[in-house]
Amino acid sequence: MTRLSGGLIDRNTSFSFTFDSKTYTGHEGDTLASALLANGVRLMGRSFKYHRPRGVVAAGSEEPNAMVELRSGARTEPNTRATVAELYDGLVAKSQNRIGSLAFDALGVNDYFAPFFAAGFYYKTFMWPRAFWEKLYEPMIRRAAGLGRLSMQADPDSYDKGFLHCDVLVIGAGAAGLAAALASARAGAQVILCDEDFRLGGRLMTESHRLDGAPATDWISSLEAEFETFPNLRIMRRTTVFGVYDHGIYGAVERVSDHAAEPGDKVRQTLWRITAKRAILAAGATERHIPFADNDRPGVMLGAAMRAYANRWAVAPTKSAKDPIAIFTNNDDGHRTALDLMSKNVPILGVIDSRENAPRFGDYDLFAGSMVTGTKGRLGLKEIEITNGGTASWHRCAALGVSGGWNPNVHLASHHRGRPVWDDTLLSFVPGADGPAGLIPAGACAGLGSTAKALADGAKAARTALSELGMKAPDIALPDAEDMPVSQADFWHVPGKKRAWVDFQNDVTVKDIVLAHKENMKPVEHLKRWTTLGMATDQGKTSNVSALAVMAELTGKSIPQTGTTIFRSPYTGVSLSVLGGGDTGVNFRPRRLTPTHTWAKSQGAEFVEVGQWMRAQYFPQAGETDWRESVDREAKAVRKDVGLCDVTTLGKVDVQGADAGEFLNRMYSNMMGTVAVGKVRYGLMLREDGFAYDDGTCARLGEDHYVVTTTTANAGLVYRNMEFARQCLWPELDVQLISTTDAWAQIAIAGPKSRLLLERVVDEFDLSNDAFPFMGCAKLTVCKGLRARLFRISFSGELAYEIAVPARYGNALMARLMELGSDLGVTPYGTEALGVLRIEKGHAAGAELNGQTTAKMLGLGRMVSVKKDSIGAVMSRREGLASDARRLVGLLPVGSTERLMAGSHLFAQGAAQTIETDQGWVTSACYSPHVGGYIGLGYLENGDTRMNEEIIAANPVEGSEMRLRVVPAHFVDPEGERLRD
Amino acid sequence: MLIPHPLLGLRDAQEFTYLGDANLMNRPDPNAPNAEAMFCDYVFLRDNPAGVHRELWYHEQGDRSWLVVTRNTVTHEILGAELASDVALAHREGSK
Amino acid sequence: MKFSGFKVIKEALTGHKGWTPLWRDPEPQSAYDIIIVGGGGHGLATAFYLAKTFGQARIAVLEKGWLGSGNIGRNTTIIRSNYLLPGNEPFYEFSMKLWEKLEQETNFNSMVSQRGIINLIHTDAQRDAYRRRGNAMRFAGADSVLLSREELREKVPFLNYDNARFPIKGGLMQPRAGTARHDGVAWGYARGADMRGVDIIQNCEVTGFKIEAGKVLGVETSRGFIGAKKVGVAVAGSSSRVMSMAGMRLPIESHVLQAFVSEGLKPTIPGVITFGAGHFYISQSDKGGLVFGGDIDGYNSYAQRGNLPVIEDVLEGGMALMPMIGRARLLRGWGGVMDMSMDGSPIIDRTGIEGLYFNGGWCYGGFKATPASGYAFAHLLATDRPHDTARAYRLDRFAKGYVIDERGAGAQPNLH
Numbered sequence A: 001m002t003r004l005s006g007g008l009i010d011r012n013t014s015f016s017f018t019f020d021s022k023t024y025t026g027h028e029g030d031t032l033a034s035a036l037l038a039n040g041v042r043l044m045g046r047s048f049k050y051h052r053p054r055g056v057v058a059a060g061s062e063e064p065n066a067m068v069e070l071r072s073g074a075r076t077e078p079n080t081r082a083t084v085a086e087l088y089d090g091l092v093a094k095s096q097n098r099i100g101s102l103a104f105d106a107l108g109v110n111d112y113f114a115p116f117f118a119a120g121f122y123y124k125t126f127m128w129p130r131a132f133w134e135k136l137y138e139p140m141i142r143r144a145a146g147l148g149r150l151s152m153q154a155d156p157d158s159y160d161k162g163f164l165h166c167d168v169l170v171i172g173a174g175a176a177g178l179a180a181a182l183a184s185a186r187a188g189a190q191v192i193l194c195d196e197d198f199r200l201g202g203r204l205m206t207e208s209h210r211l212d213g214a215p216a217t218d219w220i221s222s223l224e225a226e227f228e229t230f231p232n233l234r235i236m237r238r239t240t241v242f243g244v245y246d247h248g249i250y251g252a253v254e255r256v257s258d259h260a261a262e263p264g265d266k267v268r269q270t271l272w273r274i275t276a277k278r279a280i281l282a283a284g285a286t287e288r289h290i291p292f293a294d295n296d297r298p299g300v301m302l303g304a305a306m307r308a309y310a311n312r313w314a315v316a317p318t319k320s321a322k323d324p325i326a327i328f329t330n331n332d333d334g335h336r337t338a339l340d341l342m343s344k345n346v347p348i349l350g351v352i353d354s355r356e357n358a359p360r361f362g363d364y365d366l367f368a369g370s371m372v373t374g375t376k377g378r379l380g381l382k383e384i385e386i387t388n389g390g391t392a393s394w395h396r397c398a399a400l401g402v403s404g405g406w407n408p409n410v411h412l413a414s415h416h417r418g419r420p421v422w423d424d425t426l427l428s429f430v431p432g433a434d435g436p437a438g439l440i441p442a443g444a445c446a447g448l449g450s451t452a453k454a455l456a457d458g459a460k461a462a463r464t465a466l467s468e469l470g471m472k473a474p475d476i477a478l479p480d481a482e483d484m485p486v487s488q489a490d491f492w493h494v495p496g497k498k499r500a501w502v503d504f505q506n507d508v509t510v511k512d513i514v515l516a517h518k519e520n521m522k523p524v525e526h527l528k529r530w531t532t533l534g535m536a537t538d539q540g541k542t543s544n545v546s547a548l549a550v551m552a553e554l555t556g557k558s559i560p561q562t563g564t565t566i567f568r569s570p571y572t573g574v575s576l577s578v579l580g581g582g583d584t585g586v587n588f589r590p591r592r593l594t595p596t597h598t599w600a601k602s603q604g605a606e607f608v609e610v611g612q613w614m615r616a617q618y619f620p621q622a623g624e625t626d627w628r629e630s631v632d633r634e635a636k637a638v639r640k641d642v643g644l645c646d647v648t649t650l651g652k653v654d655v656q657g658a659d660a661g662e663f664l665n666r667m668y669s670n671m672m673g674t675v676a677v678g679k680v681r682y683g684l685m686l687r688e689d690g691f692a693y694d695d696g697t698c699a700r701l702g703e704d705h706y707v708v709t710t711t712t713a714n715a716g717l718v719y720r721n722m723e724f725a726r727q728c729l730w731p732e733l734d735v736q737l738i739s740t741t742d743a744w745a746q747i748a749i750a751g752p753k754s755r756l757l758l759e760r761v762v763d764e765f766d767l768s769n770d771a772f773p774f775m776g777c778a779k780l781t782v783c784k785g786l787r788a789r790l791f792r793i794s795f796s797g798e799l800a801y802e803i804a805v806p807a808r809y810g811n812a813l814m815a816r817l818m819e820l821g822s823d824l825g826v827t828p829y830g831t832e833a834l835g836v837l838r839i840e841k842g843h844a845a846g847a848e849l850n851g852q853t854t855a856k857m858l859g860l861g862r863m864v865s866v867k868k869d870s871i872g873a874v875m876s877r878r879e880g881l882a883s884d885a886r887r888l889v890g891l892l893p894v895g896s897t898e899r900l901m902a903g904s905h906l907f908a909q910g911a912a913q914t915i916e917t918d919q920g921w922v923t924s925a926c927y928s929p930h931v932g933g934y935i936g937l938g939y940l941e942n943g944d945t946r947m948n949e950e951i952i953a954a955n956p957v958e959g960s961e962m963r964l965r966v967v968p969a970h971f972v973d974p975e976g977e978r979l980r981d
Numbered sequence B: 001m002l003i004p005h006p007l008l009g010l011r012d013a014q015e016f017t018y019l020g021d022a023n024l025m026n027r028p029d030p031n032a033p034n035a036e037a038m039f040c041d042y043v044f045l046r047d048n049p050a051g052v053h054r055e056l057w058y059h060e061q062g063d064r065s066w067l068v069v070t071r072n073t074v075t076h077e078i079l080g081a082e083l084a085s086d087v088a089l090a091h092r093e094g095s096k
Numbered sequence C: 001m002k003f004s005g006f007k008v009i010k011e012a013l014t015g016h017k018g019w020t021p022l023w024r025d026p027e028p029q030s031a032y033d034i035i036i037v038g039g040g041g042h043g044l045a046t047a048f049y050l051a052k053t054f055g056q057a058r059i060a061v062l063e064k065g066w067l068g069s070g071n072i073g074r075n076t077t078i079i080r081s082n083y084l085l086p087g088n089e090p091f092y093e094f095s096m097k098l099w100e101k102l103e104q105e106t107n108f109n110s111m112v113s114q115r116g117i118i119n120l121i122h123t124d125a126q127r128d129a130y131r132r133r134g135n136a137m138r139f140a141g142a143d144s145v146l147l148s149r150e151e152l153r154e155k156v157p158f159l160n161y162d163n164a165r166f167p168i169k170g171g172l173m174q175p176r177a178g179t180a181r182h183d184g185v186a187w188g189y190a191r192g193a194d195m196r197g198v199d200i201i202q203n204c205e206v207t208g209f210k211i212e213a214g215k216v217l218g219v220e221t222s223r224g225f226i227g228a229k230k231v232g233v234a235v236a237g238s239s240s241r242v243m244s245m246a247g248m249r250l251p252i253e254s255h256v257l258q259a260f261v262s263e264g265l266k267p268t269i270p271g272v273i274t275f276g277a278g279h280f281y282i283s284q285s286d287k288g289g290l291v292f293g294g295d296i297d298g299y300n301s302y303a304q305r306g307n308l309p310v311i312e313d314v315l316e317g318g319m320a321l322m323p324m325i326g327r328a329r330l331l332r333g334w335g336g337v338m339d340m341s342m343d344g345s346p347i348i349d350r351t352g353i354e355g356l357y358f359n360g361g362w363c364y365g366g367f368k369a370t371p372a373s374g375y376a377f378a379h380l381l382a383t384d385r386p387h388d389t390a391r392a393y394r395l396d397r398f399a400k401g402y403v404i405d406e407r408g409a410g411a412q413p414n415l416h
Helices: A032-038 A106-117 A132-144 A175-186 A216-228 A303-311 A333-343 A451-468 A510-518 A524-531 A544-555 A576-580 A597-602 A627-640 A660-667 A715-729 A754-759 A807-820 A831-841 B035-044 B084-095 C005-013 C041-052 C089-100 C102-106 C124-139 C149-155 C182-195 C239-244 C308-321 C366-383
Strands: A010-019 A022-028 A067-070 A077-081 A092-095 A159-171 A191-194 A233-236 A239-245 A249-254 A269-281 A285-287 A300-302 A325-329 A348-353 A366-368 A370-376 A383-388 A391-396 A399-403 A406-408 A421-423 A428-430 A439-441 A501-503 A606-610 A613-618 A643-646 A651-656 A680-686 A692-702 A705-710 A736-739 A744-750 A777-782 A786-791 A800-806 A886-893 A905-908 A920-928 A933-941 A950-955 A960-967 B002-005 B009-012 B017-021 B052-058 B066-072 B078-083 C031-037 C059-062 C117-121 C145-148 C170-174 C199-201 C206-212 C215-221 C224-233 C252-262 C272-275 C280-284 C290-300 C329-341 C347-350 C356-360
Touching: A010 A032, A022 A032, A032 A303, A106 C005, A159 A175, A159 A451, A159 A576, A175 A191, A175 A216, A175 A233, A175 A269, A175 A451, A191 A239, A191 A269, A239 A269, A249 C308, A269 A451, A269 A576, A285 A303, A300 A303, A303 A325, A303 A333, A303 A399, A325 A333, A325 A370, A333 A348, A333 A399, A348 A370, A370 A391, A370 A399, A406 A428, A439 A451, A501 A510, A501 A544, A510 A524, A510 A544, A524 A544, A576 C308, A576 C329, A597 A613, A597 A807, A613 A627, A613 A831, A627 A643, A627 A831, A627 A920, A643 A807, A643 A831, A651 A660, A651 A715, A660 A705, A660 A715, A692 A715, A692 A777, A692 A786, A705 A715, A715 A736, A715 B052, A715 B066, A715 B084, A744 A754, A744 A807, A754 A800, A800 A807, A831 A920, A831 A933, A886 A920, A905 A920, A905 A933, A905 C124, A920 C124, A933 A950, A950 C124, B002 B066, B002 B078, B017 C290, B052 C290, B066 B084, B078 B084, C031 C041, C031 C215, C041 C059, C041 C182, C041 C366, C059 C224, C089 C102, C089 C124, C089 C366, C102 C182, C117 C124, C117 C149, C124 C145, C124 C170, C145 C149, C149 C170, C182 C199, C182 C366, C206 C224, C224 C239, C224 C366, C239 C252, C239 C356, C252 C308, C272 C308, C280 C308, C290 C308, C290 C329, C347 C366, C356 C366
Parallel strands: A010 A092, A159 A191, A159 A269, A191 A233, A269 A439, A300 A399, A325 A348, A325 A399, A348 A366, C031 C059, C031 C224, C059 C199, C117 C272, C224 C356
Antiparallel strands: A010 A022, A067 A077, A067 A092, A239 A249, A249 A269, A285 A406, A370 A383, A383 A391, A421 A428, A606 A613, A643 A744, A651 A705, A651 A736, A680 A692, A692 A705, A744 A800, A777 A786, A786 A800, A886 A933, A886 A960, A905 A950, A920 A933, A950 A960, B002 B009, B017 B052, B052 B066, B066 B078, C117 C170, C145 C170, C206 C215, C215 C224, C252 C290, C252 C329, C272 C280, C280 C290, C347 C356
16 A cells, blocks of 8 residues: 555545456545555556556546546446546446456557557558458457447436526636635625536645645635535536537536446436636646656656645555655656655655756755656556766656646637637746637636635636626635745757657657658648547647647747647537437437327327327227238228328418418418418418428418418428518518417318218308318317317318317317217228328328429429419529429339339339439339229329320339339329319 | 527527528519529528628527527627517618 | 558668658749649649649649648548439549549548448338439449348447337448548648649638639739639638639538547447437547537538537437447537538539639538549539539529439528
């Protein structure tokens, strides 16, 4: 064990956990990384390309190396950073990206071939022979690539989504964030304080600095106590704000139960969309390392991370005096690590400082003007080489802390593509002025890294936010804190011939950058793409700026001239589950149920998805073994007796007002408004570009009152278009619209006995052909007083009616009609039979009205009135539309009883079958019980002049071909006598 | 995104359906001698500016009003929103 | 320099000293025969084929940023030729055939990987529509397979077959479709063009056209005036802005499309899967990231970034289709500007200005078209006649009514 004294772990609560099946013990407050370090485990992972052994580098979410598969079974979570995995009892973790054990990874052989895997090597080879790419090279690469493994099982946990609104969102609960939250909350603003950590404090927890002379945790505790008293402050621990979106909307993920073995009855995570009037970005800074030869050994860490492990988690990578810890730094801050470790009695080899005039801050060996130029220890650091001028010496060393300066976490500030700006004093990028509106960077994230400055800047950011919101900011007393200036050298990497890693996870070395420069991949985006720099899971947080510095050195330009680096959301990886939310499986999208759904279900109907709707597809009866049997029976019943079908899903729009008729004339291509009161008219609607859009009926219920119907698919769209026309095109018209699709249940009663059946439900209403002829409509009552609307329209070609009642009575009316019609052979029919009936009658539906067809193609050219203007009328006359010679025809198989397939293409007999000779296609096909065989509808080149010609329907994708005879597009009652009967 | 609905205040853009350039309100005269050419411009051609754009949004999951929203297509900043029917009527008044 | 496995080995053994720049950084000359505006995939491919296939010389590509910085640098890398309409399918199939020999032509491994694409079928009507499309592909010389539910389940067993809001009933597959390494495509064409003498000039923004008497004489740029006999514009994401400098309004709106990549994972998904009912499509890169996307955000935008609702919408589709990806993490999302044309199909045509040619309006499908677009644009620039497979991509098709509207959505770009 390498535990130290102190720290923020609960030594009274011990947790048992396993890593690669070996059992260890840690404490509450540990992360997986700190607990592994405490158990003396330094080797935690393998790198992406060379499969180099790796240990933990950082202590936060920027960790590039210590990636594990957390949990097991369906809950396996690949690529989890050990540094942010909160320890719990029974935690199970496995190392990843290895073949064999972590210590003996067979793919480690890649490292010996590293010279062959230089930047971009794969673009230059693997091209011969061509067929080998998919068969050999690529599978090889794919197997070796990737990091963790998915379980391939469905995620068993639940997720939630929610909205939050606040005046001030504070992102990060370190020194700046806490001060900002305190000031804002005291001012009475609605405040949300988020931090990705499970404790508040940020770096205040990981440094030994005192506040007002006491441990910083005292101040945090008192603050937390005060926070409890604010009803206007919401503290969200374990919550990462991952993205900044428009108009002050922030995406955040709260890890509700990731710190438990299983979520139990809670959700695992919640996605919050936080709308904030102002946000204070107090995201802190990330330390950068200094590339040097073989700087990637387990045991080489960031200096501040080493300090964090010692101070917060009471752990050091080693406590052995024989194998001490060394520090390599280019700045003053690195020395703090040595001091903190020494104060905890950790043996220190010394501080290696690249600066000739390096200051000394304590009693340790100082190697001024020196550099680390090499390391030994394949599975864990054993020795380092320290070079001063021309003199090099090897030293035993089990861990090395590297401090290369700090990069402000500008991530969120650049989500709106604003560029960070270079600060020559800080030697780092800070947020620019063109960040997201309303987002105020503060503290270390704005380049103000001392504790005192961060506290003050947090309070200042709060004052700015509050005053912009018209609120008065109280003066808050901030504790006395360190304010040490940090001197730093403009020193970015140790020159040398061996590989010096810049991006650890993706194995990008200084050599790769040199090669990219040599090959003219100089723009920073080319550099990244050529070398894969910054594309690992840390998205370049630990590597981008260092790489820019190396490239700048090569080009002789300054760093800001060489390029900037901006980030895209998310800040850290967000589980796909939480973004997808809880509505998966059958709940993925809402289902709309028709008013007769319950009744249909009780009748054993099979249902089918029609857009959002679930509609009865057919009603299988006892003894029927095949869906076709049911559908044939239903279709026949309609032609012979009477059938019932719920047609509620067709759109209904109520149109009222003095100008309602004029309005409809403009919406429909034909004269719609002139239909007489008590009559229904069929109408065709075009898009403004002249193509056929939708069809439906228009019933005039009163002088100023019309009801139009639309197809099911276009119900919402047609209504939207009508509102557009009413509000945007012709606001001067006196017309009002309301969609009543859901308000009225509508049932089609179709078949020769439909009148007989209907007579049994209407209240004193004359249904005779004279009194209520074809295309009549009326308001009436049924079933002794239930208000209803009746339309004599037919989709099947039979004598038919559609009756509408308030939606809540739909189920009852259906049941009543079934009951009253039992002696008439009344039969419910579903969408399949409906389809058969309409194909037999030659009515167009979605397959014919597919947005690509003209009125002429549909055989409805004459419905586009030339006497008046209407939407699409002008454009329908364009050459391309007018000259399209394809026409809707009926199609009958010749000499074949095989099934005719919709989607087959039509060709002249004997013609070669190519795209040039293609003459059309079968739009719809079905078995017609009326015809006694398969029938189809289709668009055929000059189809209206080719009646009785025999053509070919070719369906190569299913290997079938069939001869068809071209016939008129109605197979039943071509004169239309039945429906007028 | 949040749309400042002139009647209902700030509303989430998810409640709206987007149509496009507000010029779609200016339907050409179908009886003009060059009506077909004018309609082709109207239906197909767009200024498509990188910057301030007046555009139509429909409050489909709300009060079903069409709005003319002025928005910057580079920054997504919204500069204002009006009821489309008010805009259309004012345009009528203006052209009288 | 010729790239080869031998060369890689030789350089590895000799310290990588022999590599040379992939392309030059030439100063612009005062005039060229042909200037291509836009150093993205289509512009670079155009220059490559102009030099290689059409024997043209004195060619420059002007790029305002770094080459390959447009949509070729940010996309979901899918290549396919599974279109329905005769105006489109031969063109995309031509493109597929060029993809199949791309690497041998450019001597650069762009990792064209024909692992197949599957469009899922959820309803009988959709099966009919896909049958029509699959057949149309066959008649144009492409490959297509209509998969039953059982055949599909064998190929991609990890989809949600048993508890779906939109039941999976099969799929239309194009086995020859797949993906290509997007940057590698740009670099392969750039290097190939540069080797053949094309001047690729980065950081050179076109700020205007010099047009006299209806004829283009050259372009004004951030690096001065450059004369040209012919100017071809291929600037996806900036089409309206650039062409407005020549006084043209286009049948185009610019919209933002977001796409996403997960953290690296061991091989999970073999090819490309598209889930139209859920606005979701996905593949897995050779590096291991799941690459996926969905619908455009829906509003005009030049911001190169989108909003959260679409991210949620895409992942809702993803989780509904394949709930086993849920434990993976989103690594990065990005937004690209898509020049959405009024019928969803592109334009490769001359303009009303002599010597000025336009290539654009690729919506979010431009990547797969890169080789054929370059080839056809080069054909047009070199011969003044459209390439056989690109005849339908005329600018006047809107006015005349010969639109190529695969979706039947009409003149509403955010529905294509």
